[in-house]
Amino acid sequence: MQDQNTPTLRANQLRDKPPITRRRFPKQLTPWLFMAPALLLFSLYVLYPIISSFILSFYNWDGMGDKVWVGFGNYVELFDSETFWIALKNNIIWMLLFMLAPPIGLAIALFLNQEVRGIRLVKALFFFPFVISQVVIGLVFTWFYDPNLGLLNSILEVFGIQTIALLSSEEYVTYGIIAAGLWPQIAYCMILYLTGLNSLSPDQIEAARLDRAKGLKMLRYIILPQLSPATFIAVVVTVIGALRSFDLVATMTAGGPWGSSTVLAYMMYEESIFNYRMGYGAAVAVVLFLIMAVYIAYFLTRMLRSES
Amino acid sequence: MKKLQTLLAASALSVTLSSMSYAGELIINSDASDPAPKAAFAEIITAFEKQNPDIKVTYNLYDHEGYKTTIRNWLVTSPPDVVFWYAGNRMKAFVDRGLFEDVTDVWDDNELHQDFVSSKPAMTVDGKQWGVPYTYYQWGIYYRKDIFDKFGISEPKTWDELLAASATLKKNNIAPVSIGTKYLWTTAGWFDYINLRVNGLAFHMDLMDGKVPYTDARVKKTFETWKQMVEPGYYLENHATYSWQEAQPFLYRGEAAMYLIGNFITPNFPAELEGKMAFMQFPVINPEVGMAEDAPMDTIHIPSKAKNKVDARKFLAFMAQPENQTIINKALLQIPPNSKAKAVDNEFLNKGVAMLNSADGTAQFFDRDTDPAMAKEAMKGFQEFMVKPERLDSILKRLEKVRKRTFK
Amino acid sequence: MYPKSIKNSSRFVNVAYRISLPITILLWLMPLAAVMMTSIRSIQDINQGNYWGWPTSFNFIENYMMVFQSTEMGQYLLNSILITIPAVMGAVALSTLAGFALAKYKFKANIWMLAIFIGGNFVPFQILMIPVRDLTISLGLYDTHMGLIMFHIAFQTGFCTLFMRNFIVGLPNELLESARVDGVSEFKIFWHIVLPLVRPALAALSVLVFTFIWNDYFWALVLVQSDTVRPVTAGLSSLQGQWLASWNLISAGAVVAALPPVTLFFAMQRHFIAGLTLGATKG
Numbered sequence: 001m002q003d004q005n006t007p008t009l010r011a012n013q014l015r016d017k018p019p020i021t022r023r024r025f026p027k028q029l030t031p032w033l034f035m036a037p038a039l040l041l042f043s044l045y046v047l048y049p050i051i052s053s054f055i056l057s058f059y060n061w062d063g064m065g066d067k068v069w070v071g072f073g074n075y076v077e078l079f080d081s082e083t084f085w086i087a088l089k090n091n092i093i094w095m096l097l098f099m100l101a102p103p104i105g106l107a108i109a110l111f112l113n114q115e116v117r118g119i120r121l122v123k124a125l126f127f128f129p130f131v132i133s134q135v136v137i138g139l140v141f142t143w144f145y146d147p148n149l150g151l152l153n154s155i156l157e158v159f160g161i162q163t164i165a166l167l168s169s170e171e172y173v174t175y176g177i178i179a180a181g182l183w184p185q186i187a188y189c190m191i192l193y194l195t196g197l198n199s200l201s202p203d204q205i206e207a208a209r210l211d212r213a214k215g216l217k218m219l220r221y222i223i224l225p226q227l228s229p230a231t232f233i234a235v236v237v238t239v240i241g242a243l244r245s246f247d248l249v250a251t252m253t254a255g256g257p258w259g260s261s262t263v264l265a266y267m268m269y270e271e272s273i274f275n276y277r278m279g280y281g282a283a284v285a286v287v288l289f290l291i292m293a294v295y296i297a298y299f300l301t302r303m304l305r306s307e308s
Numbered sequence: 309m310k311k312l313q314t315l316l317a318a319s320a321l322s323v324t325l326s327s328m329s330y331a332g333e334l335i336i337n338s339d340a341s342d343p344a345p346k347a348a349f350a351e352i353i354t355a356f357e358k359q360n361p362d363i364k365v366t367y368n369l370y371d372h373e374g375y376k377t378t379i380r381n382w383l384v385t386s387p388p389d390v391v392f393w394y395a396g397n398r399m400k401a402f403v404d405r406g407l408f409e410d411v412t413d414v415w416d417d418n419e420l421h422q423d424f425v426s427s428k429p430a431m432t433v434d435g436k437q438w439g440v441p442y443t444y445y446q447w448g449i450y451y452r453k454d455i456f457d458k459f460g461i462s463e464p465k466t467w468d469e470l471l472a473a474s475a476t477l478k479k480n481n482i483a484p485v486s487i488g489t490k491y492l493w494t495t496a497g498w499f500d501y502i503n504l505r506v507n508g509l510a511f512h513m514d515l516m517d518g519k520v521p522y523t524d525a526r527v528k529k530t531f532e533t534w535k536q537m538v539e540p541g542y543y544l545e546n547h548a549t550y551s552w553q554e555a556q557p558f559l560y561r562g563e564a565a566m567y568l569i570g571n572f573i574t575p576n577f578p579a580e581l582e583g584k585m586a587f588m589q590f591p592v593i594n595p596e597v598g599m600a601e602d603a604p605m606d607t608i609h610i611p612s613k614a615k616n617k618v619d620a621r622k623f624l625a626f627m628a629q630p631e632n633q634t635i636i637n638k639a640l641l642q643i644p645p646n647s648k649a650k651a652v653d654n655e656f657l658n659k660g661v662a663m664l665n666s667a668d669g670t671a672q673f674f675d676r677d678t679d680p681a682m683a684k685e686a687m688k689g690f691q692e693f694m695v696k697p698e699r700l701d702s703i704l705k706r707l708e709k710v711r712k713r714t715f716k
Numbered sequence: 717m718y719p720k721s722i723k724n725s726s727r728f729v730n731v732a733y734r735i736s737l738p739i740t741i742l743l744w745l746m747p748l749a750a751v752m753m754t755s756i757r758s759i760q761d762i763n764q765g766n767y768w769g770w771p772t773s774f775n776f777i778e779n780y781m782m783v784f785q786s787t788e789m790g791q792y793l794l795n796s797i798l799i800t801i802p803a804v805m806g807a808v809a810l811s812t813l814a815g816f817a818l819a820k821y822k823f824k825a826n827i828w829m830l831a832i833f834i835g836g837n838f839v840p841f842q843i844l845m846i847p848v849r850d851l852t853i854s855l856g857l858y859d860t861h862m863g864l865i866m867f868h869i870a871f872q873t874g875f876c877t878l879f880m881r882n883f884i885v886g887l888p889n890e891l892l893e894s895a896r897v898d899g900v901s902e903f904k905i906f907w908h909i910v911l912p913l914v915r916p917a918l919a920a921l922s923v924l925v926f927t928f929i930w931n932d933y934f935w936a937l938v939l940v941q942s943d944t945v946r947p948v949t950a951g952l953s954s955l956q957g958q959w960l961a962s963w964n965l966i967s968a969g970a971v972v973a974a975l976p977p978v979t980l981f982f983a984m985q986r987h988f989i990a991g992l993t994l995g996a997t998k999g
Contacts, residue, residue: 028823030817030821030902031817031818031821031823031826032817032823033817034813034814034816034817034821034906035813035814035817035818035829037810037813037814038810038811038813038814038833038873038877039814039829041810041866041869041870041873042832042833042836042870042873042874044851044870045844045848045851045866045867045870045871046836046839046844046870046871046874047832047836048847049843049844049846049847049848049851050839050843050844052846052847053843053844053845053846053847056846056847110718110719111740113717113718113719114719114721114722114733115721115723116722116730116733116734116737118737119737122737122741124981124982124985125741125744125745126741126744127981127989128745128748128978128981129745129748131927131974131977131978131981132748132931132974132977132978133930133931133933133948133949133952133973133974133977134931134933135931135933135949135950135952135953135973136952136970136973136974138953139751139952139953139966139967139970140747140748140750140751140970141747143750143751143754143963143967144747144750149963151746151747151750183747188992191989191992191993192992192993195989195993196993197718200717200718202717205717205718218718219718222718223718230993233993236838240838240840243840244840244841244842246842246933246934247933247934250933250937250953251933251953264842265840265842268842268845269842269845269934269937269938272845272846273938278846281845281846282843282846285840285842285843285845285846286843288840288842288843289839289840289843292838292839292840295838296835296838296839299834299838300831300834300835303831303834304827304831
């Protein structure tokens with residue numbers, strides 16, 4: 001499905017040539033001029049706000065009036081608040097369960113990696129959920145779970161299982177939302193692995209086959225190592241997707257029932273926008289940022305290492 | 309591509325420009341974005357412009373949720389000349405910060421003091437008036453009269469009768485009370501009313517102002533009373549799944565019999581239920597406590613940083629006139645606060661007017677009477693209580709923590 | 717090829733595989749299929765609880781007309797287009813310039829600039845919410861198309877710059893060098909030599925970024941509030957409340973909202989996937 005002319009691959013093949021050294025005037029300035037517009041906007045809308053949020057998290061601010069310095073007050077309150085721990089716990093559940101996406105995506109990719117008629121369409125249809133807005137996905141699943149008319153309960157009834165109002169049950173609600181979130185995420189991982197499978201080295205596979213490597217062993221020792229770039233991207237993207245989760249929580253439950261399905265991203269939105277507690281909201285955002293920073297740092301070091 | 313961008317930049321610019329006012333231009337920001345009010349205000353504004361040919365009105369409409377947060381930004385930075393808003397703590401929050409203009413003069417000049425006797429307290433802070441109300445409506449229990457008749461239930465006047473009626477309905481596989489608590493606020497209707505009936509208006513307002521702890525025995529008594537409805541399962545099953553709108557069809561299909569809600573529900577009643585829907589006042593719980601009601605009031609104000617305050621005052625006076633209050637409330641199917649204006653002759657409104665006229669005071673509604681952060685947490689607690697009543701103590705402890713923090 | 721091609725397997729395996737494909741697709745897309753079915757149902761079906769059976773009548777035209785006539789859906793769609801297209805163009809334009817700088821010039825801060833762009837792209841964007849909201853308000857862009865466009869350009873620049881840089885790095889240096897020898901200015905080199913060569917990358921990137929921006933919900937909530945500006949994602953969720961239990965209309969609205977990115981995806985599938993899997997084959 002992906003031929004050798006696709007831009008990424010071509011770019012990669014040629015990647016390792018070193019950039020040329022500039023000899024003429026304006027030696028130092030030229031790249032900065034090219035970068036200026038992007039850098040300017042990026043600083044204004046991304047870099048400055050990050051710093052600004054950090055500072056704001058040390059203040060109390062209701063969106064109007066004066067900001068009042070409270071030092072670590074917001075953080076003290078945060079760590080003492082039940083909601084925060086519920087949100088954090090839910091974020092961790094999101095992250096753990098989202099880790100199912102890469103292996104399931106791989107399984108589907110392996111299943112679909114054949115050359116039969118119409119397989120291109122099949123692959124496209126499998127990938128389809130990723131293209132749809134999370135709001136639409138939220139709607140679809142809200143309805144799927146509806147206690148009166150949802151398909152889920154119709155299925156449960158067929159099997160004689162007690163029906164359940166998934167989205168208003170504090171025990172199951174988070175899992176219900178995560179299932180909805182996994183759907184497009186699996187599709188994404190699948191496509192990453194399909195691309196990876198396409199660029200496997202045929203020599204290695206043939207050699208392994210001659211050595212009578214088979215099935216899972218083959219997968220474990222020959223295929224997976226070659227797929228490691230795809231796995232890396234899949235894991236990074238999945239972790240980030242899990243931490244950023246907002247759209248589905250907002251559309252499916254608005255954090256409910258009684259806040260039991262909230263996540264850090266939604267909690268900060270609710271505190272800032274509905275409760276007018278901008279400083280406190282910023283503190284939630286900072287905690288989320290710090291958790292994510294671990295992954296960003298991991299990704300960056302790995303990427304920078306491969307560059308040098 | 310350049311062209312398109314220039315075009316967009318230009319249109320963005322023109323939006324900014326148009327929100328800067330020049331003499332004779334009156335900018336009004338409103339959240340009355342539902343279809344009926346939208347049409348009503350279009351009519352009012354045309355009439356106002358006709359009467360004042362030198363004033364050009366710019367009327368900006370916003371949706372309710374977004375409006376609540378962004379109004380704070382405008383009021384501080386560059387506000388319009390007139391804003392739509394709400395009475396109660398929501399108004400007071402802005403008055404306390406000096407963001408609303410004192411319009412006592414509008415009240416004096418137009419003799420509003422007598423025409424708005426009943427709503428004046430809601431518009432008064434420190435003995436001054438800060439805005440003009442244009443509509444309000446009653447809360448109460450809307451119920452299926454035909455279902456009540458079928459099971460020989462008469463309209464409950466007391467709490468015990470309500471419980472008895474609920475028991476009968478439940479026995480016949482009808483959910484006694486429909487409610488959708490997904491967006492939380494509907495729960496506060498039940499809390500407000502039970503608290504008003506158990507502890508009275510004065511106590512209720514003290515609680516709203518953060519003067520009473522949520523762990524107080526009297527608050528607890530309110531919940532213990534509420535429990536008598538919760539524990540036997542008299543509320544619609546899975547109510548946390550539904551919004552207030554999604555809970556309505558249960559009532560219309562006859563799967564539920566009662567719904568405690570504001571009068572804004574009445575336009576939604578299906579035509580085939582004509583004559584089958586009825587309204588009743590929330591029953592008495594403690595006969596020694598006066599009958600106060602929830603009657604949320606919508607208002608208009610002038611921001612203190614407004615540019616065209618002269619014309620804004622004209623508009624406030626215009627909106628206060630009885631004939632204009634009549635027009636607006638006819639479209640909204642609500643009650644005009646001006647006593648000289650007429651409410652539409654409609655069975656629910658007539659009952660509402662009668663009930664409110666004899667009420668021992670009114671509250672604005674929980675999330676308009678108390679601090680927003682307090683309201684949000686409290687309503688989460690109410691929802692949890694309605695599903696897990698056994699957690700009452702831990703819920704109240706949590707709310708008390710929020711109260712202490714919010715009302716420092 | 718892994719797993720082994722089934723071409724050489726038994727007839728049974730082949731047939732079984734071909735049959736299993738449509739079945740798995742059906743299971744996989746079941747929630748969506750249900751939505752599409754529902755979007756053409758009559759309100760009678762909905763009220764009678766006929767959600768999963770065969771529709772008693774097909775109200776394709778009525779329902780979809782209704783969506784456009786009785787709601788602001790048309791306006792929402794237009795807003796999404798007015799926001800997404802300029803934002804995609806802006807982000808791709810800026811990042812092509814920046815990507816060129818990072819790919820073809822050696823300067824001290826090069827790798828750090830790249831790191832900043834990538835890091836910024838992975839940031840939980842909630843941390844940007846309050847400052848970006850205040851910034852947008854103070855620029856007078858709150859509740860305008862431009863406010864959302866500016867933010868999306870800025871935020872997507874992180875990802876786009878990485879993408880363009882990785883592509884441009886692969887272009888042969890000799891071309892640029894010989895032009896320099898001929899005394900062509902740096903900008904002209906970019907315009908006449910680099911730009912034509914990166915066209916396929918621009919297409920891939922545009923398609924991908926289009927879906928990102930089109931599907932944005934968070935910023936549509938935070939930076940916009942009136943119907944005249946609100947894009948389709950936020951519009952759809954605000955309609956959910958107004959339509960009560962008219963699930964057939966909500967479904968139709970959802971289908972309408974999903975259609976543009978889906979069409980684009982099917983039309984430009986190869987570009988799309990090339991963009992998405994950037995980096996998945998290198999280590």
